[in-house]
Amino acid sequence: MPAETAAGTPIATARPRAGWALLASELSVLFRRLRTWAMLIALAAVPILIAVAVKLSSRPATPGRGPLFLDRITQNGLFVAVTALVVCVPLFLPLTIGVVAGDTIAGEANLGTLRYLLLAPAGRIRLLLVKYAGTIAFCCAATATVAASGALAGVVLFPVGPVTLLSGDTVSVGESALRTMLIAAYITVSLMGLGAIGLLISTFTDAPVGAMAATIVLSVTSQVLDNLPQLDWLHPWLFSHHWLGFADLLRQPIAWTSFGENALLQSAYIAVCGAAAYAKFLNKDVLS
Known part of the structure; x- marks a missing residue:
């Protein structure tokens, strides 16, 4: 006979149910926090500010200056979302x-x-998985917020029509919207490695501010190192190396090489940091 809990439910059945209940609770707490909504609103404001600034500017954007695709916004509002990302x-x-x-x-x-x-x-391993799942959910929400806000601002403030890709081909509005979603998905995958790093750091301390700061500092450090030509040998191993490598998604046909390389790199970081987080958390003395 299988072991049972005090309520009479087999433990083998209770654990999966507890895991799903814990995940639902984690997502509920995460997206009910004022801090979470403040960050999402701030992210949504970025494409709106870009669109308004371009709209009110008396000078057209100079090609090659400023963020990528900034000079194309006045020609087609669909580029607001890509520029904001x-x-x-x-x-x-x-x-x-x-x-x-x-x-x-x-x-x-x-x-x-x-x-x-x-x-x-x-159990501890399920708690780590639930916490990381919550981080991934926020990654999806954050990139979707930027893309959706940019698309809305572009449609309202600028003309919208067929989009000319980097390869010179022209695609319909529907397909260009699909490619914007693919870029958002690419960036979401890019940030999953950083999320795993943050989870690992979080297991080493009881001070959340310190874990947050360390994760952000590592993000900036990785990008700085990625821009130093003297460290070319290190660049392919940096988790931020492929963050802006989604240009292939704006070509015809789409080349999936960069997407695959990015996903493989982030998967390696997730696996290594996840294993290290579990090893640390398994032996962590929980006093509070």
């Missing part, structure tokens, strides 16, 4: 991901709720 990738998106990922375990320890979470039949 380019602007947000180096700092704004990593900053928000660092805040969420750094708070995963350290935040619970700081509030004194980590011990109670571990009393559930979900």
Whole structure:
């Protein structure tokens, strides 16, 4: 006979249910926080500010100056979303991901709720998976917010029509919207490695602010190192190396090489940091 809980439910059945309940609770808490909505609103404001600035400017944007595709916004409002994503990738998106990922375990320890979470039949490994799933959910929400806000601002303020790709081909509005979603998906995958790094750092401390700051600093450091030609040998191993490599998604036909390389690199970071986080968390003395 299988072992049963006090309520009479087999433990093998109770644990998966506890895991799903914990995930639902994590997502509910995450997206009910004022801090989460403040970050999403700030991200949504970036493409709006870009669109308004271009609209009110008396001088056309000079090709080659400013963010990529900035000079194309006045010709087609659909480029607002892509330009905003380019602007947000180096700092704004990593900053928000660092805040969420750094708070995963350290935040619970700081509030004194980590011990109670571990009393559930979900166990430590499921708790780590749930916390990381919440980080991924925020990654999706953050990039989708920037893309959706940019698309809306572009449609309202600028003419919209068929888009000329980097390869010189022209695609319909529907296909260009699909490619914008692919770029958002590419960036979401890019940020998953950073989320795993933040989760790992969060297991080492009970101070969430320190974990957040360390994650953000590592993000900036990786990008700085990626721009030093003297460290060419290191660039392919940096988690930020492919963050802006989505240009192939704006060509006809789409080349999936950069997407695959980026996904492989982020998967390696997820695997290594996830294993290290589990090893640390498994032996962590939870006192609060």
